Amino acid sequence: MSILSVTFLLFVAGLLIVYYLVPKKIQWCVLLAASMLFYCLGGWRSVGFVIGTALVSWACALGIQKKADAQKAYLKEHKADLDKAQKDAYKTQMKRSRRRLLMLCLVFCVALLAFFKYTRFLLAQFGAESSAFGIWADDAIRLLLPLGISFYTFQTVGYVVDVYWGKVKAERNPLKVLLFTSFFPQITQGPISTWSDLACQLFAEHRLDYTNYVRGAERMIWGFFKKMVVANIVAGYVKDVFTNYPQYAGLTALAGAFYYSVQIYADFSGYMDIVCGLCQMLGIRLTENFDRPYFSKSVAEYWRRWHSSLGAWFKTYIYYPIAVSRWNQRLGKWAKQRLGKAFGDYLPATLALVLVWFTTGLWHGASWAYIAWGGVNGLFIIVSMWMERPFAKVKNLLHINESAWLWRAFQVLRTFILVTFIKVLPEVGTLRQGLGLWKRIFTEHTIPASLGRLLPFATDHAAFFAAAFGIVLMFAVSLLQRKGSVRELLERRVPYVLRLLLFAVLFFLIVYFGVPASGGIGGFLYAQF
Amino acid sequence: MDELLELLNDINPDVDYETEDQLIDGKVLDSFSIITLISNISDTFDIELGPQYLVPENFNSAKAMWAMIQHIREEDE
Numbered sequence: 096m097s098i099l100s101v102t103f104l105l106f107v108a109g110l111l112i113v114y115y116l117v118p119k120k121i122q123w124c125v126l127l128a129a130s131m132l133f134y135c136l137g138g139w140r141s142v143g144f145v146i147g148t149a150l151v152s153w154a155c156a157l158g159i160q161k162k163a164d165a166q167k168a169y170l171k172e173h174k175a176d177l178d179k180a181q182k183d184a185y186k187t188q189m190k191r192s193r194r195r196l197l198m199l200c201l202v203f204c205v206a207l208l209a210f211f212k213y214t215r216f217l218l219a220q221f222g223a224e225s226s227a228f229g230i231w232a233d234d235a236i237r238l239l240l241p242l243g244i245s246f247y248t249f250q251t252v253g254y255v256v257d258v259y260w261g262k263v264k265a266e267r268n269p270l271k272v273l274l275f276t277s278f279f280p281q282i283t284q285g286p287i288s289t290w291s292d293l294a295c296q297l298f299a300e301h302r303l304d305y306t307n308y309v310r311g312a313e314r315m316i317w318g319f320f321k322k323m324v325v326a327n328i329v330a331g332y333v334k335d336v337f338t339n340y341p342q343y344a345g346l347t348a349l350a351g352a353f354y355y356s357v358q359i360y361a362d363f364s365g366y367m368d369i370v371c372g373l374c375q376m377l378g379i380r381l382t383e384n385f386d387r388p389y390f391s392k393s394v395a396e397y398w399r400r401w402h403s404s405l406g407a408w409f410k411t412y413i414y415y416p417i418a419v420s421r422w423n424q425r426l427g428k429w430a431k432q433r434l435g436k437a438f439g440d441y442l443p444a445t446l447a448l449v450l451v452w453f454t455t456g457l458w459h460g461a462s463w464a465y466i467a468w469g470g471v472n473g474l475f476i477i478v479s480m481w482m483e484r485p486f487a488k489v490k491n492l493l494h495i496n497e498s499a500w501l502w503r504a505f506q507v508l509r510t511f512i513l514v515t516f517i518k519v520l521p522e523v524g525t526l527r528q529g530l531g532l533w534k535r536i537f538t539e540h541t542i543p544a545s546l547g548r549l550l551p552f553a554t555d556h557a558a559f560f561a562a563a564f565g566i567v568l569m570f571a572v573s574l575l576q577r578k579g580s581v582r583e584l585l586e587r588r589v590p591y592v593l594r595l596l597l598f599a600v601l602f603f604l605i606v607y608f609g610v611p612a613s614g615g616i617g618g619f620l621y622a623q624f
Numbered sequence: 625m626d627e628l629l630e631l632l633n634d635i636n637p638d639v640d641y642e643t644e645d646q647l648i649d650g651k652v653l654d655s656f657s658i659i660t661l662i663s664n665i666s667d668t669f670d671i672e673l674g675p676q677y678l679v680p681e682n683f684n685s686a687k688a689m690w691a692m693i694q695h696i697r698e699e700d701e
C-alpha cells in the first residue's frame with residue numbers, strides 16, 4: 096500500500112478510530128494488527144520473513160538474557176565459595192554461550208538480507224547472471240525482496256546486540272518483538288530505532304491528546320507537500336537529465352545534480368514528516384532522522400544530520416566495536432611506537448571508518464556505484480580527520496575567524512556542493528554513467544542562450560513555479576527551525592484562521608500539482624534501499 | 625581520579641574537566657578523541673572497556689567516566 100494513496104489515508108483514519116476506542120492495555124495489539132495488515136497489503140509473500148526475523152531475534156535475545164541472569168544468580172550464590180580465577184573461568188564460559196546465541200541471530204538475519212539483496216550482484220561478478228540459475232536469481236529474488244528488509248534487519252540486530260551488551264532486558268512476549276520489528280510507519284524507510292527509544296512508547300497507554308493530534312496532522316500535510324509537490328515534480332527533471340545528460344550543456348547537467356539534492360531531501364524528509372506526524376497522532380515520538388542536513392559545515396557533520404538513525408546504528412554497532420576492539424587498539428599502539436603519535440591515534444578510527452563506509456555503500460545498494468559512493472564519503476571524512484591539525488595551523492596562519500558568518504556560510508556552501516556531487520554518483524545508473532555526468536559538468540562549457548535551454552525539462556511552467564515555491568518554503572522553514580519547532584512558532588505568532596489558511600493552501604497545492612506529478616512517479620527513493 | 629584527569633588533559637588541555645559536564649553533548653570530545661581516550665583508560669586502569677559503555681552519559685564528564693571505571697572494576701571482581 097502506497098502511503099501516497101487514498102487507501103492509506105482511509106487505513107490511517109480507521110486505525111486512529113480503533114486505537115483510541117479500544118481499552119488502552121491492548122492499543123499495542125491494534126498497532127500489531129495494523130502493521131501485519133499493512134505488510135500483507137504490500138506483498139503477503141514476504142510476511143514470513145519479517146515474522147521469522149522477529150521470532151529468531153526474540154528467541155536469541157531471551158536465551159542471552161536467561162544466561163546472563165543465571166550467571167548473576169550463580170555468582171551471587173557462590174560468592175564466598177569461588178576464588179577470582181574460578182569466577183573468571185565461569186564468566187568466560189557463560190560469555191561464550193551468550194556469544195553463540197548472538198552469532199546465531201546475526202548469521203540468520205544478515206544471511207537473509209545478503210541473500211535477497213546481494214545474490215544477483217555477486218552472481219553478476221562471476222558472470223553467472225545470464226545462466227539458468229542467473230535468470231532465477233534475477234527474477235525471483237528481485238520479486239521476492241521482502242519489504243523493508245534492510246531497515247527491520249538492522250533494527251532487530253540492534254535489539255539483540257543491546258540485550259547481549261546488557262543495555263536492555265529481553266522481551267518475553269514474542270508478539271511485542273514482532274511489533275517492534277514490523278511497526279508499519281517505519282518499516283519501509285526507517286527510522287531505525289533502538290529498543291530503548293521505541294519499545295516503551297509502543298507498549299505504553301496513550302490518551303487522545305488534542306495538541307498532538309493537530310500538530311501530527313499538520314506535520315503530515317507538510318510531509319505530503321514536500322513529497323508530492325516538490326520531490327515528485329523535481330523527479331521528472333532529474334530523470335530527464337540523468338537520461339539525456341550527454342546531449343545537454345554542462346550547466347544543465349549541474350542543474351540536474353542540484354535538483355537531485357532537492358528531490359532526495361524532499362522525498363526522504365517528506366516521508367519522515369508523514370510518518371512522524373502519524374506517530375505523533377498516535378502519541379508515539381519516532382526517532383528523528385533529519386536535522387537540517389544541508390546546513391552542515393563538513394561531510395562528517397552532514398552524515399550526523401542526514402538519516403541520522405542509520406548513522407547512529409553504524410556508529411554504535413560497527414564503528415565503536417571495531418575501533419575499540421583489542422586487535423585494533425594493539426595495532427594503534429604498534430603504529431604509535433613506530434610511526435608517531437598522530438598515526439597511532441588515528442589508525443584504529445580510520446580502519447573502523449573504512450569498514451563503516453564500505454558497508455554503508457553496500458547497504459544502500461548492491462552495485463559498484465554504491466560502493467564507490469561509500470568510498471568517496473569515507474575518503475572525505477578520513478582525510479578531514481587526518482588533516483584537522485594541519486588545517487588548523489593554516490587557518491591560524493591566515494587569521495581565519497571560524498565563528499565569522501562569512502566563513503560559516505562558505506563551509507555550508509562548500510559542503511552542500513560536495514555532497515551534491517557525491518550523491519549523484521550512484522543515482523545516474525551505473526558507476527560509468529555517474530562519472531559521465533561529473534565529466535559533462537566539468538568539460539562542457541556552453542552557456543545556454545535562454546532559461547528554456549538551461550532548463551529544457553521544465554516544460555510545465557505552473558508546476559515549475561509550484562516546485563520553486565516549495566523549495567523556497569522548505570529553505571525558509573529550515574532557517575526558522577534553528578530556533579525550534581515551526582509548528583509551535585506558528586501557534587504562538589499566527590492567528591488560528593491564518594494557520595488554517597496556510598495549511599489549506601498547502602492542501603490545494605498537493606491536490607492541484609502533487610497528485611498529477613505523483614501519477615507517473617514510483618514510490619519513495621529510500622524504499623529501494 | 626587524578627590519573628583520569630591526566631589522560632583527559634593529554635587529549636585537550638584547554639578544558640576544565642573538574643566542572644565540564646557536556647564533553648560529548650557539547651562536542652568538546654569527538655568520536656576520534658573518544659577512541660584514543662578508551663585505549664588510554666583501558667591501559668591505565670587495566671579494564672576491558674567494551675562498546676556497550678560507549679554512550680554519551682558515560683563520557684559527558686570526568687565524574688561520569690570515573691563512575692563507569694568503578695562500575696567496570698566492580699563487575700570484574
